[in-house]
Amino acid sequence: MGKKSKFLSIALAITLVIGSLSVPVFAHPTKGQPQSMDNPLDKKVINKIDADNIYNTIDYLQQTPRVASTPEEYAAVQYVKGQFESYGYDVEVQEFEYFGYTAPHTIELTINGESLNPLPFTYTPSGDVQAPLQYVGQGTEAELEGEDLTGKIALVQRGTNSFAEKVINVAEKGAIGIIIFNNAAGAINGTLGAVDDRYVPAVSITQAQGSELVTKLHNGETVTASLRVLGADAGLRTSHNVIASKKPTNKKKDTGKVITLTSHHDSVPGAPGANDNASGTAMVLELARVFKNLPTDTEIRFITFGAEELGLIGSSHYVSNLPEGDLDRIVANFNLDMVGSRDAGELVINTVDGQPNLVTELSQASSLRLNGEPSRLGRSGSSDHVPFAEAGIPAALFIHSPLEPWYHTPEDTIDKISKEKLQDVAEIVGTAIYDFARFDNQTPKQPQKHNKIKLPKQMYFEESIQ
Numbered sequence: 001m002g003k004k005s006k007f008l009s010i011a012l013a014i015t016l017v018i019g020s021l022s023v024p025v026f027a028h029p030t031k032g033q034p035q036s037m038d039n040p041l042d043k044k045v046i047n048k049i050d051a052d053n054i055y056n057t058i059d060y061l062q063q064t065p066r067v068a069s070t071p072e073e074y075a076a077v078q079y080v081k082g083q084f085e086s087y088g089y090d091v092e093v094q095e096f097e098y099f100g101y102t103a104p105h106t107i108e109l110t111i112n113g114e115s116l117n118p119l120p121f122t123y124t125p126s127g128d129v130q131a132p133l134q135y136v137g138q139g140t141e142a143e144l145e146g147e148d149l150t151g152k153i154a155l156v157q158r159g160t161n162s163f164a165e166k167v168i169n170v171a172e173k174g175a176i177g178i179i180i181f182n183n184a185a186g187a188i189n190g191t192l193g194a195v196d197d198r199y200v201p202a203v204s205i206t207q208a209q210g211s212e213l214v215t216k217l218h219n220g221e222t223v224t225a226s227l228r229v230l231g232a233d234a235g236l237r238t239s240h241n242v243i244a245s246k247k248p249t250n251k252k253k254d255t256g257k258v259i260t261l262t263s264h265h266d267s268v269p270g271a272p273g274a275n276d277n278a279s280g281t282a283m284v285l286e287l288a289r290v291f292k293n294l295p296t297d298t299e300i301r302f303i304t305f306g307a308e309e310l311g312l313i314g315s316s317h318y319v320s321n322l323p324e325g326d327l328d329r330i331v332a333n334f335n336l337d338m339v340g341s342r343d344a345g346e347l348v349i350n351t352v353d354g355q356p357n358l359v360t361e362l363s364q365a366s367s368l369r370l371n372g373e374p375s376r377l378g379r380s381g382s383s384d385h386v387p388f389a390e391a392g393i394p395a396a397l398f399i400h401s402p403l404e405p406w407y408h409t410p411e412d413t414i415d416k417i418s419k420e421k422l423q424d425v426a427e428i429v430g431t432a433i434y435d436f437a438r439f440d441n442q443t444p445k446q447p448q449k450h451n452k453i454k455l456p457k458q459m460y461f462e463e464s465i466q
């Protein structure tokens with residue numbers, strides 16, 4: 001809580017000055033000063049939040065990457081479910097299917113006995129083929145007119161048409177594999193865009209390697225290629241969302257509205273995902289624990305999504321499969337994704353269009369109350385708030401910016417997590433949600449001490465002995 005301790009020292013300095021002038025201990029707020037250090041409503045949430053709980057949950061989840069549809073992601077699903085249940089929630093595990101692709105684990109290319117180091121194209125199928133090489137230019141339909149590539153491996157240059165079109169064109173002429181070489185320096189890190197039954201194993205090599213092969217073929221040499229792509233696999237995959245709902249405390253006071261607090265529990269391959277996004281998931285769990293016994297008049301849904309890293313698949317499934325009427329009842333989506341990195345910048349509240357909405361307004365108000373200045377509003381997609389926003393629901397992503405250098409790397413580990421950042425975000429989001437969902441919100445509230453600062457007791461004491 002760097003900001004808070006900074007505030008304390010500023011407050012102490014102000015106190016000493018004010019004290020010597022013998023003015024009352026209440027001062028008018030200025031930018032940079034918390035305005036409700038002792039707001040009793042915020043305190044009901046803040047007093048319950050324990051950053052150690054969030055930290056320990058991150059530590060547990062980050063023991064292994066949690067790639068969508070792997071046993072490790074499913075173990076995280078079961079862990080999140082168990083934690084929600086331990087707080088007393090009924091939990092729904094929502095299963096969904098999608099068409100997925102697993103990259104090959106082995107790619108080998110040998111030409112006339114000499115081994116090259118090719119790269120696979122994303123969405124290449126597996127295959128183990130050995131055949132004479134035939135050069136067919138850029139593999140356009142025009143160039144392939146009248147060609148027969150039956151039982152051959154095609155050698156093709158990058159350019160003019162897409163990688164996928166080249167693969168399909170040569171396959172339709174009978175080729176059993178394809179090698180695409182670059183038309184500029186450097187490697188090709190390419191994709192065929194989507195799975196297609198017509199594809200044959202497809203790899204890339206450099207421009208220099210390709211030109212050398214073209215020269216050999218032009219000179220009439222026989223060039224035989226042996227291409228092995230193993231472990232690539234396309235097909236239906238299963239993943240899960242975990243949903244725990246806190247219904248309004250008193251049915252008679254039910255506003256009929258729903259607030260969603262979300263995160264994704266999956267990670268990218270090779271990344272333990274301590275910050276991306278065990279942090280958001282652990283914070284959703286902690287806020288579910290905090291809210292369990294707080295009286296509220298608005299439903300709060302705590303949700304962790306699967307398969308975010310593959311394209312927001314879990315959250316898109318959730319939003320597009322909401323029961324009739326639910327979409328109209330959801331008034332807000334608070335999405336936590338990367339909320340605890342020691343090495344990232346400050347908290348930014350991002351909406352898809354960069355415009356304020358209910359979520360940013362509640363959160364900027366709570367951050368102003370807590371930290372003396374509102375957290376910054378920004379613009380970003382790239383996380384699970386997007387399907388909510390696209391469905392017309394006020395939604396925002398809570399993230400620190402700029403990103404830490406460990407993003408999507410094996411270094412995204414627990415030692416980079418800051419308990420102070422966790423506490424700060426959990427307080428801002430928790431009090432913002434409580435501000436809307438608390439029991440008495442629908443009736444005019446007692447005026448709160450929003451425009452007065454009550455200094456901490458200890459400072460009051462120091463000031464009063466002047």
Ligand code: BES
Nearest residue numbers: 276308309310311312337338380382383
């Ligand atoms: N945790 C990131 C979110 C993010 C948002 C990162 C904004 C950087 C900037 C998220 O898990 C992620 O990596 N998203 C993907 C896109 C997604 C649609 C697959 C990304 O940003 O590459």
Ligand code: ZN
Nearest residue numbers: 276277337338
């Ligand atoms: Zn993420």
